[in-house]
Every structure is written in C-alpha cells, then in structure tokens.
Amino acid sequence: MPSRTAAPFTLGILLVPGFSVLGLAALIEPLRLANHVADRTLFAWRTLSPDGAPVVSSSGFAVGVDGAGDPDAALDGLVLCAGADAEAPGAPFAELIAASARRGALVAGIDGGAEGLAAAGHLADRPVPVHWRRREHFALCRPDLAASDGLFDLSDTRASSAGGMAVVDLALALIQRQAGRDVAVSVCDELLHQRPREAGEPQRPGAASPAQHHDPRTAHVIAVMRAAIGTPRPIHAFAAEVGLSSRQLERLFLRDLGCSPGAVFLDMRLDRARDLLAGTDQPIACVARDCGFVSQSHFSKAFRDRFGLSPGEARQPSRPPRPSWRVHAATAEPV
Template identity: 35%
Template sequence: MTINDLRFTESDSRAKSTAHVGFLLIPEFPVLPYATVIEPLRAANHLSGRTLYRWSHISVDGEPAQASNGVRIQTEFSVGTDAHFDYVFVCAGGNPASFRDPPTFAWLKQLARRGVKIGGVSGGPYILARAKLLNGYRCTIHWKHAPALLEDYPELDLRRSLYEIDRDRLTSSGGAAPLDMMHAFIACEHGSALAMAVSDWLLQTHVREGTGPQRMALRQRLGIAHAPLLRVISKMEQTVENPASRKELARLAEVSLRHLERLFRQHLGCSIGEHYLALRLERARDLVRQTSLSVLEIALACGFTSASHFSRTYRTRFGEAPLIERRREAFGRGR
C-alpha cells in the first residue's frame, strides 16, 4: 500500500468534515501519552491531504499547562469554555487521585451531555471516574493507578488492557499505548487504509490489540527463565491482599519449601517472605499516596492484620510512617 492508494468514498461524510479535538491537560500530565494521541491526528491530516482533525488545548485556568518533565504547552481555552468539540481527551499523570476540581468535573459532564466523545489517557481515566463518566463503560488506566482507582470506585468495569473504546468513551493506559488506540480510532473514523498508513509513517511496525497486556511478561521484567519460580511470583503479585502461605507457593512450584527458598535466594537475592513483603509495601505506598483510605484500610488491603504492625513495617521500609508520607505528599502538591 502506498499513500496514493488511500481513497475516501463520497458517501463517507466523516471524511469531508473536520473534527475538533480538545486536549484537557491536567498539571503534571505525561508528555508521551499526549504525544501519541496528537501525532497520529497530524499524520492523518498529512497523509490524507485533508484537514480531518484540528485540535486545541485546554487547562483548568487557561494558563500554559506544565507537563511532568517541565515542558509547558500554550492553551487556547480554559475549563468551562463553550467552544465546540467533537472529542475531548483528558491527559493526566503523577497522582491523578489528588486532582479534585469540581468545575472541571462539571464541565466534563456537560460535554458528555452534549454528545462530545470523552477520552482519558494514562491517569486521565481517574479524572473521568471522578466526574462519574465511566459508570457503565469498560475502561482502563495505567497499572500503577489501578489499585487506587478500584479502591475508590469498586463498581467500575476496569480492565487491565492497553486501551478500551466503548461507545463514546475512549480510555488508554498511557505510555505508548495511545498509539495503538489511535490506530483503531482512525480506522473507525476513516478506514483501515489510512490507519495503516499512519502507523507505517510513525514506524509502528506492530499494532497491538486493545486487550493486550500493559506490563512486560515476568520473564522479561525480572530476567528470570525458571518457569516454576515465575508461576510462584505471578501468584504472589495476584494475592497481595490475601497472601498465600509459603507451603501453598511451594506446592504451586512442585518443589519443596526449602528448594523454593533456595530459588528465591539464587534468582532474586531475597527470601520468599522478603519478596512478598516488598510487593505488599509497594502496593501500600501507592494507596497511601493516591487514596484517602485510612491506615487500617490500607493495611487490610495489603495483607497486614493490624494498623500498628503495618505502620512500623512501612516506616522501616520507606523511612517514614504512612501518614507522615501522605501529609508530605499533600503539602508538596499544595493541597
């Protein structure tokens, strides 16, 4: 296929109109997911020879929006604008759970009532959940934010996928995943020929399905090729709230408990218990930073039996008690 092979039928009214796409940039938004949404739109315009899309940037106060890497993007509108949009993508990162701006949520609800298609990338789906715009929809979010989102909104149909397009909601887990979502988006809007041309032009040699996994396989992530050990580690990651016993893990690996301990020491440099504890404390730290759950609630969600034991263990691991870290994080965000 070449660029000259691209064709649009006269009956396809979507090809003759220009869609206005808004980007709501929440402070500390990540640049990569934002770029992988906007660049395919630019490529679609260039390769089709038509202005299929135009875009504008929106911030909460109309001031330039600062990304997590310090880059500042000039915005044309502020939240509440009555400008017409066909799509609005919410780009957020950092700790999206800490963003609590009622006018923004009200404006997003207003857009949805008008029939605007709403998207969220990286931490953006958290903002959509706050605005009650994901109820009844399949959705996804970056794996780092998923535990906190489910603690706040257990009723959501949250998938651990790369992206979800469900009627008039588009959510992506962030990173490079929006590039795959935009391939599906452009194919739906203007046909697979243009979508393939855009992916080819952007050197996207493999387009992933939306249902693909967000994270590398454990084998690649940990650099371990020992299959029984990988089964055990996978089980541990799935059972943070109700940790499996060491005997259960040994049965899963089909080895003795003593041999399993040796495998952990050999491949991970720690004991079974030490690795399990590290997993539970990392999950706890995410919940401390991203939710308003009490210390006891976080302790129970991460497999601890008491708030006091959890707080002591947390302080030993991270150098400060969970409530102290939460206050420090809140102070740093100016809340």
C-alpha cells in the first residue's frame, strides 16, 4: 500500500467522439471515492482530447476536457474511453497510445476503447473483454484476437473493460492493486455496489446459470449445451454426459431451474441468435443454421414466440453498422 506521501497514480483519459458518459463516470467516481475513504490522494486524472477541444459524447452533448494529449506527458496510465458506436481512433489517438506504451505506462481501454486497443495491436497477448451484444461481430471481424465474455482484464501494463458497470469493477481492481482490498471494499460500500467482481466473471450469468447450491451435474450439462449451440442434439445425449437418463435429467432441471432441458437449450440458441442479429450482418438463414435450427420457418416461429418480434424486426435496420477496425502503421481506421 502506498504511503501517505506517495505520488498519486495519474491517469490521462483520452475521450473518443461518441464516448460513453457512463463509462467515464464509472471510471472516475470509484477513483474519487478511493481518495475520499483513504483520506489521501491515491489517484489523479486529466480528461484529454488530441487537440484539447471538447468531445461530443454518445448522448449528443459536448464535454470539455482538461487539455490536449501530450506524447511526452509523465502519466502512469492512459485510458482510451470510447462508446459502442464511437468513431475508430485515428492517427492522433494512436500516437498518444503508442507513446504511453513505449514508456511502459498502463494502457487501458474501456467499452469500445478495449476493441480499439486490440485493433491497434496493444492487446495481442491479452483477452479482450467485449460487451456481449458486440462479441459476435468482434469475433467475426477479428478472429485473430481472443474475445472474452469476462468483465475486464488487468495486467501491469494493460487494462480493458467490456463497458457499463464492468468499468466500475476494473476501477475497483486498480484501487485494490494500488491501495489494498479494504479501500476497494469501502468504495463498494459508498457506491452501493455489492462487491468487487473478479475479472473473469460472466457479463450476464443469465437465467440458465445454475446457482452454486445446485447439483454440479446441472452446471456440467449447461456448459455442454453452451458449447453445442450450433449443433442440434437430443436430450438423451446431454443426459449421457452426466450418466443420467432423459427422464432423470428432466427431473434434475425441473428441480434446479424450474424448466426442462429442452427449454433451456432452446433459450440459449435463441439468445445467441438475437446477439448475432443485433451484432452482425449475417443473413437470417445463416443465423438460423449457426444456432442449430434446421429450417428458417421453425427458427422464425420460435424467435417470435420468445421475443415477440420477427428475426427481421430484431435486426434494427435503422441503426448504422458499427465500424470494423483495420490497422495501419501508426493508426487504426474504420473499414
């Protein structure tokens, strides 16, 4: 734990047009509260843009910054703060990030900023936490990178977060590393946040995730189902994985989850289909096939029964496509 006279850990927060205001607040507020509960300045921060001009957020209003980014600034870390539909950071952003990386500073990305860092080659050997709604699109565009369904990732020189409240958990992990768990837990209490979540915890456990007190065979079958979403399998095949008959597995699921194994598997496949429709431009027939439906008509009926709208309506055609990332020597530009 740092002494009371230790210099604060100083972050530059580089705002990308279209950045998430929630992400910015979710990073800064825990750090501010850490200073408060510790009664000393553990953290300092400056909001930046490449030219010092205000930056327009995803909410549509301009946010003033503390100054322009400086490649020679003595910062302990630089955070790329972007939103789900932010512009791809171009050369001025890439140069500032590269300068921080060369100095060995912590280079971080939150929300869409994590994907930007990955595209620029700064997370090549790290898992990339990607928001669940964008993960399929990211995996299709960047098969060379390891998209993660975890909340965040933190090493000595790299950090990233999937966005939303997962940014709070990344901030808490940084607080714990700099000041100890007691300070991080106290910040949780101030935020009415139940606990500091671990990096690899799932972003949305979902109704099909069995509680810890449930039979471990239920958890095992759930995991097998998730791995088999694109391959239709009869219930007796899942039951055989844990040495049960189909009827025994039915009873086990009804007891632990309140629904049948078939209903759980169908919900998983439909949830994946919804993510693919929202996050990719795959044809509906391909989405149906990739989610284990033998016919598009069966898929469409099941989808409407579950979500109350057709697969075509779920595609949200009025929403502009999110840019893919293409990396050049010193910049990342949208395709």
